[in-house]
Amino acid sequence: MTAPADDELWSAIADPSRRRVLDLLVSNGAVSASWLAGRVPFSRQAVSKHLVVLERAGLVRRRKQGREVLYQVEADRLDQATRAMAELAARWDRRLATVKRLAETAHAEDKKRNRHDG
């Protein structure tokens, strides 16, 4: 289970359409919501909603340039997200390693018992 402090970050990047928006920001630097909307299979309104969630999670920062609002990735926070994902994978690896040990021990004991019974 993720720590409470990570919940916002986690749910921000767990959504595939938000990851699509994040991908575009990672590859293209500072861009506007309209520019993003032209490159995703969902509406301008959906893009805006995703940007709000990403901003709240600290993954994206906005700034005004003339009359335009531009969005860009917060690299430190993104690093943190990457590490959180890697940690989740590592946690499952540790759990699976323990399952392996437990099941192999139980199987060895089953076999020993069967030999004695037989």
Place this chain on the structure above:
Amino acid sequence: MADLVIEREVLIEAPAEVVWRTITEPDQMSLWFADRVELAVEPGAHGYMQFGDQGGPVVVETVDPPARFSFRWNHPRGEEPVAGNSMLVEFTLTPEGAERTRLRVTESGHELRAWPDAEKQRYADGHRGGWAGYLDRLAAVAERRPG
């Protein structure tokens, strides 16, 4: 259609029935998973898992011994976990000979929702790499970033 988040697997030198007991019996689960597990292994059963001083509800989804077991968790407090508000943990057991089992776990969630199917498919086609590819790209970006 679930969006893949994490997929890991391990090869175990034991029959699927033994692995099944290890991953589904609450007293066994408390040895490798949570500190405390209250769970009836039946589809739809509500349970609870405690991790240190934190805990949360889980709801069993699929029980198909000794091949598939899944549950949902990490859903908002007070809500029923469904596709879209929770994470789905799925275990798949595949026998490889009589005394060997491949155990795969996936943790996925927050499915594509409120999209027409055609758009979902178009999106999925463009994202075959899934989460693993995404992590690689993030790592590449992190490395490129100056100091």
